[in-house]
Amino acid sequence: VEGRVLKLTLEYDGTGFRGWARQPGARTIEGVVRNALSAVYPTWDGLAVAGRTDAGVHATGQVASVSVQGGPPPERAPDALNAALPGDVVVAAAEHAPDGFHARFSARARAYRYRILRRRIRSPFAEHRALWWPRPLDLDALRESAALLPGKHDFRAFTPTETQHDVLTRTVLAAGWEEHDEELHFTIAADSFLRHMVRTLVGTMLEGRDLAPLLQGQPRSDGGMTAPACGLYLERVEY
């Protein structure tokens, strides 16, 4: 399609979805976004996304790109698309992107947040939105672990062996733990991420494991557990 390239910023509650990527018979974010695009644009093509989030993972700053012809101007695209989207997905912003812009390949960095609810009793409001962790956590130790992450490492200990990644090194730009009332948040930014990488880093840190040896290309079997999807948020993509 010869048309305008749109950059869309998306927010979604991943609870009701089998992740981003379209699958037959499953409710996916890509599926509902494609339906909305078809309702709003006479012609569109080449939908791409910065981070193909897994089932149950949320986004507050996912970015998609798509070529469109006809339809509303970019400043009216969010309202038009939101009218065609279900309540758990929203287009927060839309703008023209330069020719050749691709949400995934043009991205220089992604930032994720992992939310942990640390109280003894679970919360109905954090259900599906944060990991409930009633046991004690050593925040100093968690911070020491996070401090090891910036830089270029081989992260194969933190991604399923069967996942097909050509390159298993990634460059972490920043990582840390923040306290927010009853919650503890792990934040991490990197050039890109291996599948399950944030969740497995969180799971391994929660086990109290020493990350240092694992960052040197140890096999997956040496890594820790994969924390549940519900705590993870794709927060920002940088271009």
Place this chain on the structure above:
Amino acid sequence: VEGRVLKLTLEYDGTGFRGWARQPGARTIEGVVRNALSAVYPTWDGLAVAGRTDAGVHATGQVASVSVQGGPPPERAPDALNAALPGDVVVAAAEHAPDGFHARFSARARAYRYRILRRRIRSPFAEHRALWWPRPLDLDALRESAALLPGKHDFRAFTPTETQHDVLTRTVLAAGWEEHDEELHFTIAADSFLRHMVRTLVGTMLEGRDLAPLLQGQPRSDGGMTAPACGLYLERVEY
């Protein structure tokens, strides 16, 4: 039942419920709490609640009382009951109450919060949890309205005509508006509340109406709209 009186503090996401009160064929908070009590206590009786919340209304500090025999000691009641409750209801605390304690009749005051999301684009995370209000709001005017509320007034303009209340006056102890990032919250405490009273106060203020004449016993037809249930939280009950 001759037994201990328990005071339970409950939190719930009201989205999936037809309100507190048990109804045949409907999922209600009372219904799931009764099931949990039966799973944990050999004998129990006299379940009462401070505020019989409507369908879709949430609670962060609801209080219930119940007489129990046998079962776990109060300090272990939350975990035992929570294991038998669905994810959208939780017992946050349990303690022995004095003989004769009744969650509703012993309550001296209740406090509610109404959450308004004021951004142009709706949020997937605030869906069912706050009223989305994309239009401008005059916070000064809202605060002037709230300042009229403390004291004893006839609130019949703010409750459905068909509701059976013997007395239509209530004493408001405090009321105000708070800003929380992208949200605006109305908070109000009173000895007790008429049905729909908080929601209709909010709806009337959002319409920009002058509350002063309405607080003198005007009929319901003079009051404003009833704001949706999803923004309302029963936050605290005082004894």
